[in-house]
Amino acid sequence: MKSQNERKRTFLMISIPILLLFFAFNTVPLIRGFIYSFTNFRGYGKFDWVGWRNYIDLFTDTRVGNSYWFTFKLALVATILINILSLIMALALNAKIKFKSFLRGMYFIPNILGALVVGYIFSYIFTYILPAITHAASMLASRTWAWLAIVIVCAWQSIAMNTLIYISGLQTVPEDVYEAAALDGATGWNRFRYITFPLIMPFFTINMVLCMKNNLMVFDQIMALTKGGPAQSTESISFLIYNNGMHGGQFGFQSANAVIFFIVIVIISVLQLRFLNRKEEQL
Amino acid sequence: MANENIIAKEKFNWPVTILLLLGLFTVLFPLYMTVIIAFKQPSEMTNSVMGLLSFPETWSFENFREAMRVTDFWRSLFNSFLITAVTMVFSIIIHSLMGYAVARNMNTSKFYRFSYFYIVSGMFVPFAILMMPLVKQTAQLHIDNMFGVIVLYVVFYMPMNVLLYAGYLKNIPIALEEAAHVDGASTWTTYWKIIFPLMWPMHATVAVLTALGTWNDVMTPLVIMSGSGVNTLPLAQLNFQTQFGTNYNLAFASYLLALLPMLIFYLVAQKQIINGVINGAVK
Amino acid sequence: MKRLMLVPALVLCLCMSAFAAPVEIELVQYKQEALRTFDALAKKFNETHKNIHLTISSPNEPMTILKTRFIRENYPDIIGIGGDMDYSNFQDAELLADLTGYKGLEKIKKAYIDIIDGLKFVPRPGVFGVPYMANAAGVLYNKDIFDAHGWKIPESWPEFMKLCDDIQAAGIRPMFFGFKDTWTTLAPWNALAVDIAPADVCQNVNLGKTTFTKEYHEVAEKIYAMLKYAEEGPFAYGYNDACTAFARGESAMFVIGNYAIPQILSVNPKLNIDSFVMPGRNDSNHTLNSGVDIMFCVMDSCPHKEAAYEVLDFLLEPENIQAYVDEQNSVPCQTGEFRLTPMLNGMKKYIDAGRMSDYHDHHYPSEMAVDAQIQTYLIHGDINAFLARFDKDWIRYNRDIISKLKNYMAAH
Numbered sequence: 001m002k003s004q005n006e007r008k009r010t011f012l013m014i015s016i017p018i019l020l021l022f023f024a025f026n027t028v029p030l031i032r033g034f035i036y037s038f039t040n041f042r043g044y045g046k047f048d049w050v051g052w053r054n055y056i057d058l059f060t061d062t063r064v065g066n067s068y069w070f071t072f073k074l075a076l077v078a079t080i081l082i083n084i085l086s087l088i089m090a091l092a093l094n095a096k097i098k099f100k101s102f103l104r105g106m107y108f109i110p111n112i113l114g115a116l117v118v119g120y121i122f123s124y125i126f127t128y129i130l131p132a133i134t135h136a137a138s139m140l141a142s143r144t145w146a147w148l149a150i151v152i153v154c155a156w157q158s159i160a161m162n163t164l165i166y167i168s169g170l171q172t173v174p175e176d177v178y179e180a181a182a183l184d185g186a187t188g189w190n191r192f193r194y195i196t197f198p199l200i201m202p203f204f205t206i207n208m209v210l211c212m213k214n215n216l217m218v219f220d221q222i223m224a225l226t227k228g229g230p231a232q233s234t235e236s237i238s239f240l241i242y243n244n245g246m247h248g249g250q251f252g253f254q255s256a257n258a259v260i261f262f263i264v265i266v267i268i269s270v271l272q273l274r275f276l277n278r279k280e281e282q283l
Numbered sequence: 284m285a286n287e288n289i290i291a292k293e294k295f296n297w298p299v300t301i302l303l304l305l306g307l308f309t310v311l312f313p314l315y316m317t318v319i320i321a322f323k324q325p326s327e328m329t330n331s332v333m334g335l336l337s338f339p340e341t342w343s344f345e346n347f348r349e350a351m352r353v354t355d356f357w358r359s360l361f362n363s364f365l366i367t368a369v370t371m372v373f374s375i376i377i378h379s380l381m382g383y384a385v386a387r388n389m390n391t392s393k394f395y396r397f398s399y400f401y402i403v404s405g406m407f408v409p410f411a412i413l414m415m416p417l418v419k420q421t422a423q424l425h426i427d428n429m430f431g432v433i434v435l436y437v438v439f440y441m442p443m444n445v446l447l448y449a450g451y452l453k454n455i456p457i458a459l460e461e462a463a464h465v466d467g468a469s470t471w472t473t474y475w476k477i478i479f480p481l482m483w484p485m486h487a488t489v490a491v492l493t494a495l496g497t498w499n500d501v502m503t504p505l506v507i508m509s510g511s512g513v514n515t516l517p518l519a520q521l522n523f524q525t526q527f528g529t530n531y532n533l534a535f536a537s538y539l540l541a542l543l544p545m546l547i548f549y550l551v552a553q554k555q556i557i558n559g560v561i562n563g564a565v566k
Numbered sequence: 567m568k569r570l571m572l573v574p575a576l577v578l579c580l581c582m583s584a585f586a587a588p589v590e591i592e593l594v595q596y597k598q599e600a601l602r603t604f605d606a607l608a609k610k611f612n613e614t615h616k617n618i619h620l621t622i623s624s625p626n627e628p629m630t631i632l633k634t635r636f637i638r639e640n641y642p643d644i645i646g647i648g649g650d651m652d653y654s655n656f657q658d659a660e661l662l663a664d665l666t667g668y669k670g671l672e673k674i675k676k677a678y679i680d681i682i683d684g685l686k687f688v689p690r691p692g693v694f695g696v697p698y699m700a701n702a703a704g705v706l707y708n709k710d711i712f713d714a715h716g717w718k719i720p721e722s723w724p725e726f727m728k729l730c731d732d733i734q735a736a737g738i739r740p741m742f743f744g745f746k747d748t749w750t751t752l753a754p755w756n757a758l759a760v761d762i763a764p765a766d767v768c769q770n771v772n773l774g775k776t777t778f779t780k781e782y783h784e785v786a787e788k789i790y791a792m793l794k795y796a797e798e799g800p801f802a803y804g805y806n807d808a809c810t811a812f813a814r815g816e817s818a819m820f821v822i823g824n825y826a827i828p829q830i831l832s833v834n835p836k837l838n839i840d841s842f843v844m845p846g847r848n849d850s851n852h853t854l855n856s857g858v859d860i861m862f863c864v865m866d867s868c869p870h871k872e873a874a875y876e877v878l879d880f881l882l883e884p885e886n887i888q889a890y891v892d893e894q895n896s897v898p899c900q901t902g903e904f905r906l907t908p909m910l911n912g913m914k915k916y917i918d919a920g921r922m923s924d925y926h927d928h929h930y931p932s933e934m935a936v937d938a939q940i941q942t943y944l945i946h947g948d949i950n951a952f953l954a955r956f957d958k959d960w961i962r963y964n965r966d967i968i969s970k971l972k973n974y975m976a977a978h
Contacts, residue, residue: 002323003441004466006469006470007360007464007470010469010471011384011387011395011470014380014381014383014384015381015384015385015395015398018380018381019401019402020397021434021437021438022379022401022402022438022441024457025417025420025434025435025438026405026408026413026438026439026441027405028416028420029410029412029413029416029420030412030413030416032416032419032420033412033413033415033416036415036581040457040966042655042659043415043633043636043637044633044636044659044661045636045655045656045658045659045660045661046639046659046660048966057962061520063935070393073920092299092303093498094301094492095296096295096296097295097296097299097300097303098295098297098300099300101550101553101554103300103303103304103307103548103554104308104550104553105546105550106307106311107303107307107310108546109310109314109542110310110313110547112495112496112498112499112542112545112546112549113313113317113542114499114517114520114538114541116417116520116524116529116534117534117535117538120320120531120535121313121316121317122313123746123804124316124335125313126802127746127802127803127804127807128330128331128332128335129332130531132332137799137802138799138802140746140801140802141746141801141802143945144692156309156449161492162493164488164491164492165447165488165492167556168451168484168485168488169451169454169555170547171484171556172451172454172455172484180453185315199454200448202451202453202454203450205310205339205450206446206447206450209403209446210443210446213406213407216407217407217409225805226746227746227747227748227749228453228748228935229746229748229801229941230746230801230937230941230942231938231941231942231945231946232941232942233848236936237409238409238411241409241411241412242411243932243933243935244932244933245411245412246411246414246630246633247629247932248931248932248933249638249651249655249931249932249933250460251415252435252932253933254412254606255412258409258411258412261409262407262408262409262412265407266404266407269403269406269407270400270404273361273400273403279321280453284815325832325833326832326833326835328810328813328816328833329810330807330810330811330816385674415634415637418634418637418638419637419638422637422638422640427638505626505630505631505634506630506634509625509630509631509634509635519626521626521627522598522626524626525598525599526599526825527599527805527807527825527826527828527829528599528809528826528828528829528832529829530804530832564966
């Protein structure tokens with residue numbers, strides 16, 4: 001009983017200061033931002049209260065509507081693509097391969113290169129090199145395909161990070177599990193399906209959530225590749241929030257946008273977490 | 284020891300190695316473009332495919348020297364290094380503690396389950412809405428400096444890292460701690476003696492992901508330390524971009540210089556991730 | 567080495583402060599590319615003025631830095647910014663001091679005072695900035711290609727179209743746009759709009775006197791007509807591609823402003839560039855597209871206004887203006903004789919005569935993304951939908967300004 005109390009007390013002493021820190025620098029500014037969403041504040045200077053106007057505008061703005069459609073389409077496709085590819089990459093890089101460190105290092109590079117480099121290189125590839133090979137028009141100039149170009153670049157950059165998380169997940173799978181499996185004759189796909197995957201399921205959950213979040217908040221790749229074009233077909237929600245809230249004078253309106261966006265992603269992610277956690281327990 | 288011998292005797296998986304080497308093209312080609320652009324002069328830039336892929340006229344390190352001069356390389360590097368390293372250390376300590384508290388109590392306590400979702404949902408707050416309030420808040424607290432930037436990073440990366448640590452701890456059996464408890468060790472001691480060392484692969488992963496985010500980040504130091512004259516490497520790299528012109532050659536040289544420390548750090552951390560397994564297997 | 571030099575300087579400062587501490591003036595200016603020019607000006611100022619110490623900073627991401635400093639209420643004394651929407655917002659937020667009565671203003675060309683006056687959301691009295699340098703936009707052309715074929719500068723829109731046909735017939739690409747970067751669509755748009763539409767169109771729309779559908783129809787038609795003379799699929803290429811293409815002689819003309827010249831010359835330093843005013847109208851009575859590239863505003867919070875004026879006096883001295891013009895290829899806003907870069911020869915007579923008008927997009931709220939709307943229109947080609955949306959969006963994005971303006975007009 002005494003040790004139970006000691007345990008409880010220790011956990012509280014750990015978590016309360018950390019929660020306070022988090023509250024002070026995440027929740028407090030969020031609340032302030034929420035308050036600004038009822039104003040026409042431009043970030044500095046004087047402002048007026050406008051009541052619910054920003055929220056009403058939000059639901060009648062076709063540009064905002066289009067950006068939601070675009071962002072979710074992109075996030076869904078990119079998240080699935082990235083997770084499949086990075087799981088394969090992690091398994092491959094974790095296998096008994098030659099040049100292990102070298103290969104792991106090389107495949108990590110896309111994650112370190114800055115947005116300016118990635119933007120320039122991929123613009124070049126999409127604008128000059130791919131059309132030269134395929135004799136088709138540039139993907140970036142096509143309203144139908146520009147979003148796919150952004151998916152490709154997002155995937156190229158973020159596979160490294162998700163692979164890294166899967167690799168560290170694979171380290172928690174004890175070697176003797178494989179040995180036991182080998183004795184049972186489980187190899188290849190079956191070994192993955194019934195042994196490896198269930199064991200790294202928590203990491204699948206983490207990767208799905210992180211990946212979904214990163215892709216829903218896509219911004220850098222859009223600035224680097226299309227700047228929202230062609231014909232406003234690749235404007236993501238974050239693109240609108242940043243460009244119009246920071247550089248434009250729409251801080252109040254975009255705060256409202258950010259609040260709604262925040263609520264939407266939290267709901268999606270919590271549902272995702274709950275669903276995946278339940279799956280974890282089943283496995 | 285016997286285990287390791289078996290591993291060493293096993294053959295390399297050559298088909299996977301070869302596939303990985305072939306896949307390396309997707310990384311090497313953009314990297315090749317980056318390197319040759321970094322060596323070229325602005326007057327060598329063309330819009331033709333062959334012109335861009337050709338070697339520079341001379342292989343001179345002049346761009347790298349000039350890039351180092353423009354960015355005040357060593358000083359900016361030092362600032363970036365300081366911010367990244369301190370953030371990393373605090374993140375590993377604080378976030379692993381919080382992850383531990385959450386992971387061990389989530390299933391029994393509403394408070395910890397709420398804390399978990401509260402912190403993780405902080406990940407989805409668009410930075411744009413926090414930015415203006417944070418600028419004001421850090422100024423009022425007189426931490427509109429490097430310290431403030433570090434505090435903010437520790438808060439920003441908390442959601443992702445708590446998610447990672449809590450996920451990892453799911454795969455570490457609680458029996459280990461209970462044994463220590465029976466021996467009369469306090470929860471705090473048990474954590475540092477048993478749990479913390481067990482999490483090395485995750486520490487390395489968290490370190491890499493946190494370092495990567497802070498190393499490349501422009502926005503936070505820009506808005507929090509604006510006008511203070513303290514430059515990080517990404518801030519100094521903004522020098523190459525003005526509204527109507529970008530010197531890609533110098534910029535790329537500078538990005539390559541900034542890439543190296545991260546790559547080396549990643550390779551070192553990778554070793555930790557793998558070593559962690561062997562330690563775990565030996566125990 | 568630098569540190570060692572600082573010590574005697576510090577001692578010197580301390581000694582002098584025994585008599586009278588110099589007033590500190592901080593100037594933050596937004597043209598990062600003019601960093602060296604401003605550093606030299608600051609050094610010269612400090613050598614000649616013992617009572618004031620001037621610090622000029624030219625930060626990266628200057629507007630973000632300025633705005634975040636405003637949030638912190640950490641104001642510089644003077645800011646050097648462009649004559650655009652940011653100025654309008656700063657002025658409207660009552661951050662800037664009224665400079666009426668400052669003598670330096672008398673030397674500034676009236677056209678530029680009018681331009682910045684037109685940027686105010688509400689026509690309150692007062693002058694809130696000193697226009698320093700202007701930029702000019704229109705058509706840059708490759709002089710060597712023109713000379714080789716004997717092409718003449720077009721005087722009217724039909725002549726311009728004829729010229730484009732001739733160039734195309736000669737197997738040369740007339741223009742390169744780079745419309746993937748949406749903002750580049752504004753270059754031809756503005757050049758045509760200042761020539762065709764009235765300068766105060768935005769304010770008149772705000773007052774409900776006219777509509778963009780009416781005023782911009784011709785502009786929209788003409789910008790669309792230019793597309794067939796550009797590169798194939800202009801929405802695939804960016805500003806940088808366009809600069810490189812023009813620099814390499816892949817197009818005879820480039821519809822852009824003088825601000826693009828340094829980027830073009832970095833690719834091909836020997837390129838022989840000249841410019842002409844975009845002949846948007848069907849007659850030959852044109853207006854140059856010119857705006858205030860940099861102006862100085864004294865912050866309302868500045869405690870030493872007299873010292874700030876002394877800094878402005880210094881910057882406005884003709885030899886300092888000439889130094890700036892020489893280094894930055896700019897157009898001075900001050901009256902008097904200045905040597906301009908020969909690359910602006912084709913625009914000089916408009917500049918001298920003051921026949922110019924501001925970029926229309928300086929009046930567009932950036933969050934309305936007019937550039938993206940123009941890009942959309944150029945892709946779809948539906949002029950009616952474009953103009954209808956322009957009018958509809960305008961009302962929404964400007965409603966606070968419109969109500970402010972209407973209240974002001976009703977009260978005055």
